[in-house]
Amino acid sequence: MHVPAVVASYKNSGNAEYWRCEGCGKLFLDKNGKTATTMDEVLIPRLGVDVVKAEKKGNKLSVSLDRERTDELRVIVAQYSADNRFLSAEFKTIPADELVAEMTLPTGEHFIVTVVDSNYVPLSEAYAE
Numbered sequence: 001m002h003v004p005a006v007v008a009s010y011k012n013s014g015n016a017e018y019w020r021c022e023g024c025g026k027l028f029l030d031k032n033g034k035t036a037t038t039m040d041e042v043l044i045p046r047l048g049v050d051v052v053k054a055e056k057k058g059n060k061l062s063v064s065l066d067r068e069r070t071d072e073l074r075v076i077v078a079q080y081s082a083d084n085r086f087l088s089a090e091f092k093t094i095p096a097d098e099l100v101a102e103m104t105l106p107t108g109e110h111f112i113v114t115v116v117d118s119n120y121v122p123l124s125e126a127y128a129e
Contacts, residue, residue, distance in 0.1 A: 002031065010050035010066060010124065016042040049073065051126035054113040056105075061128060063101040063113055065094070073123070074116050075101045082109040 001020045008014030018037060019028045027042065029035040048069040055062050063075050073094045079087040092101050094115075105111070115124040 006044075008044040008047050010047055010068075013046045014044035016044065018042045047123045049115050049123040051113055051115060051124045054111070054126040054128035056111065056128050059105050061103045061105050061111060061113075063103070063115075063126075065099050065101070065115065065124075067099065069117075069123075070096045072096055072118055074118070074120070075103070076114045076116060077103060077105065078112045078114075079105060080110050080112070 001022055003015065003018050003020060005017040006012075006014040016029075019031050019033065020026070021028065021033060026033075027037045027039065029037050029042075046068075048067060050066045051063060052066045053062070053064040055064075061077060063077075065073075067073070073096075074091050075094055076089060076091045078089045081087055090103065090105070092103055094101050111128045113126045113128060114122055116122050
């Protein structure tokens with residue numbers, strides 16, 4: 001039986017694509033059953049961070065997070081023009097106990113907001129216009 005990949009989110013864990021043998025219940029990474037795996041290997045844990053809202057007001061951007069993680073995070077904001085040209089990127093470190101990041105931004109039509117951990121692994125993404 002084929003089990004499709006599921007992207008992990010703040011609320012739900014995910015998994016890599018895998019196949020389960022209906023006869024023996026074993027898990028495999030390929031449909032021919034040649035590469036055995038385990039649930040621990042295919043499970044992708046919840047990310048523990050969601051961008052609830054990214055809102056531009058004048059030259060300010062407010063990013064609201066919903067988070068379980070207790071580590072320091074970084075909010076990276078990439079700014080683009082109306083014709084989708086990259087303008088600049090800025091980041092702000094968010095202490096473990098904060099849920100809102102306020103940033104002052106230069107001109108830009110729209111923004112991609114990415115939350116990363118201290119190793120710059122992406123955890124969540126949102127768009128603001």
